[in-house]
Amino acid sequence: MSIRAAAAGSQTAEAEEVLGPAEARRQAHQASQPAAAGAPAPQAWEPLIVAFCCNWCSYAGADLAGTSRLGYPPNVRVIRVPCSGRVNPLFIVKAFQSGADGVLVAGCHPGDCHYSTGNYFTRRRFLLFRRLLEFIGVEPGRFHARWISGSEGPKFAQVMTEITQEVRRLGPNRMLRDARDVQ
């Protein structure tokens, strides 16, 4: 084979033919996946929001929302992390992959980090990561980062309400999602 043929082959449909249509592969994979056990009843879709909250501020803010009985939609599930700086962007991809419709990373306000500087790294990392997500086609409303202090129970409830509403409006997430067509 001449170089040119090889070069062309790597660029065009030839390669795909050898691979088989991507769609076919995806379907084959999905057919082999068991339906998710214990999934919510299919009749009414409810958004699922995964929130990574730092222990010292945002998790405490969520606790305060609780002690103050400030209601918000039950679609939010909080994962406790010591610091928002602990949150690897890959966790967010995993959450979307596993079926989350929206993801929040919440930490102390810049300057108030319990560990003094963790959230500054969070800020950089997720300013970039948010752009990456949007660039590959994840709707902007699905990923959020917020600063919520331990005294901001009302803000926690409000943010959760807003995000749930926004994600509900966007509908079920399909980007990055594993075995998306099973449902």
Next chain:
Amino acid sequence: MKRIGVFICWCGSNIAGTVDVEKVAEAARSMPGVVYATDYKYTCSEPGQQMIKDAIREQHLTGVVIGSCSPRMHEKTFRKTVESAGLNPYLLEVANLREHCSWVHPREEATTRKAIDLVRAAVAKVARNHPLHQGHIPVEKRALVIGGGIAGIQAALDIAESGYETVLVEREPSIGGRMAQLDKTFPTLDCSACILTPKMVDVSRHDKVTLLTYSEVEKVEGYIGNFTVTVRRKAAYVDHSKCTGCGLCMEKCPAKKIPSEFEMSLGRRTAIYRPFPQAVPNKPVIDREHCLKFKTGKCGVCAHFCPRGAIDYEQQDQRVTLHVGAIVVATGYDLFDPALYSEYGYGRYPDVITGLHFERLVNSSGPTGGHIVRPSDHKEPKNVVFIQCVGSRDEAKGVSYCSKICCMYTAKHAILLAEHVPGAHPYVFYMDVRTAGKGYEEFYKRATEEFGATYIRGRVSKVYPRGDKLVVRGEDTLLGKPVEIEADLVVLANAVVARHDAAEVARSVGFSYDGHHFFTEAHPKLAPVETNTAGVFLAGVCQGPKDIPETVAQASAAAAKVVALFSKDQMATNPMTAQVDPACCAGCMLCEPVCPYHAIRPETIQERVGGKAISRQVASVNEGLCQGCGACTAACRTGCIDLKGYTHQQILAEVEALCL
């Protein structure tokens, strides 16, 4: 094989009233690894805890999940419960079914479903928990107190009296702080100096106290029990080991017209000076900025006259390294600049002064010898207008909070004025008079009833000169009428604000501060003198406005915390620290800059590669320094730094369990 037990707490009706707890327990029974699940009315009660212990033993549990209130509430309690049944305390996870679920969601199916999800995530996590063990680190039984005002003095004295060495660092040439500038104290009218100076002397003479004045803390490294502190001793250009404090140099110094900071520029000082006559140590320093020797190279009068040859123009700043186990921060406060309220004319009219100026004017060792006179013409004022809340409680131009001490010191000023100047009349413009405190309301009453102070509720709109008087125009909001007072002197009660460099101090020591730059206590109710950095405590106004008795109480509280820490030889450490897998670590050290505790350092390991022994660099975590934030874990591309208790696997398992 995992054997996980799940305990769903009703919390009376707090959880059970909203969440179908039986259904949650039922659902838990079919979760992977769960061999036992039940619900109980009060899990944290004695019988509740006993039930958990029995289940651990009978069911041979390897992990426990408790669905209850927030882990921030009872995680510690339940860890002890689990431990007393012979299980490692870190093989426990708490699902937050109360604060994050039953208290914020309605009684409906979705809420119970959420509770089940939260329990499932906790089960998935605990299945990946590993036993963790506390380490122990030695405690350096020496304290550092930053700030030599009344707070720092009291804290240092209390710690030293308990038998522990204490280093007291003060950036000014003398300890004493703000209290040394005050004349009398409310509500008893004790002479401030009479109660403060003996304490200043006590602390300076105490054999357990090392006093470092004219010194600043530059750097704090390390962690509770093991801080390394760098202190810069500013060059005084006077060898204090030789100086006897005779004062001849100050007498002879030709630069005599320098505004005295201590006297609020109402008095003058020399270039070689001590801030005030009762200074401790009572030895001078040279103010390089104004000293003729430093400015022109010609002078040297002080060196010429010093009988001990103590003057040393060549002296350099020195750096001292201290090893301490605990730090008390008592850095005090600044005062709000009233010039920002241009309507009051502060800075424009010399007879508009602040409360602290008034303190110096009325003080018998002050620039006027205790005679209250106008700064402009040294005449005795008759009508004196006091304006309260200058900056305080004014979000638009000043600060949102109440400075707490101004109502009381203004009442004191009114009384002192009436006492010192026969026939004088104090007028006070106020927003509210706040007199919470023992004997405070009575004191205020005396000012109005006994000393005839006229209190006018309302704000002043303008102060302007008329002849040699100042016209104060305002409104009496109780009468709804404008008022105009011809005053000889106007005294502004300007707000208490954080030190201008408070944020830098907080950052260098490593704790947090609020939006006003006051230092943040670890908990506003239950940990009011702790900071969120273990081993660092707060005392005095650096934490928020307070008066002297409160400051002293807080200082003693901080000292008690230090002493409690020092009462043990060793301290247990947090076992949830970062951990490097050296086999996979490439030693790129990109984790190093993200660690706020400098806990990550390169380490050389030996390894066999292709049958050959080699040594190479990897990252390594000092578990004594690591506070478990996990920032390094997200910085590591390889994922080979993990955080014990919050591992990648644990968090990913939680994510998957929640999204199921």
Next chain:
Amino acid sequence: MTVNAVTEKLRQTARDLLQSGQVGVVIGFEDGRFPGQPRPAFIRRAEDADRLVWNAFCGANLAKYVLDYRVGDGKIAVVAKGCDGAALARIIGDQQFPRQRLVVLAVGCPGMLDAGRVADAAGLPDGAWDAALAQVAAAAEPGADGFELNGKPVSRSAGLRPQCVRCRQPNVPAALEPDVWLSEPAPERHPSPDQLYGDVAALEAMSVEERGRFWEEAFSRCLRCFACRNVCPVCDCRECVLDDAQTRWLGKAVNLAENQFFHLTRAMHVAGRCVGCGQCEEACPVGLPLTVLYRKLSHDLEELFGPVEMPAPQEGKAAAGAAEGAAAGLEKAEWALTRFRLNDPDEFD
């Protein structure tokens, strides 16, 4: 066939270095099976130095290979264009290879040619371009702005590899302080914003749904051969997170979701570290526009936090005999994601 001056100097230098025992290996290029496709060469004996060549097709990034020599303490010499040099600096900054074990043989790079593009531009008929490309390859720098081939004038830019069109670093970073210059440094290059980010901007201009479709279509093609990672000179970890069988970040199934996880992971890991050598796209058998992703992130990082700092060796090369294995005399790598400023932009409230 004549040997060009750079090749001449390269061979002589390599011979000297090997003969004197200063280095154990010289990493450069030799003729491959096809003209216009030289391949990396690892010359260990002075008598093999004449295998080395330098021509306008030496595009591959050689920096990655130094990682194969991490174990050991002998020196190695590497031929370095601008992008090789940038990658070497990154590897040194990441403390994966000490500068004092390297002999950097710098070449000014006016941009490397792509055989297919040259053939297209010259209108070479299939099967007839081997000899023609050999002719081009013989010269280190065939005509400043172009050359004649098949009787046609071919402009140099028409034959350039796409990453070379975008190149901003034709020479090794000054801080690397090359040991030998095999050629004159190449003149500075200033690609237009459109050349640099035109394709990124075109995607940004799409709706989020369109972009989603674009990338899904692309990532669906991925075979997960990991060639992009394996060839990437800044993928300098000892073990890749994607291979971590214990935590299993990346699932084993080759499906769209896992492919996306793979590429998002890689994108975050090279964000601000990518040197733009374009090896990933060249190696990709299914034509994924990977550098679009990486350039997007590099661009955003720069826009958000200012220029991305290159790791820079300190003044002067580390003294010979510096501590073994230590990256003495070199600054540590700065990565935009492991540093911060208090006044960084904040879009999260």
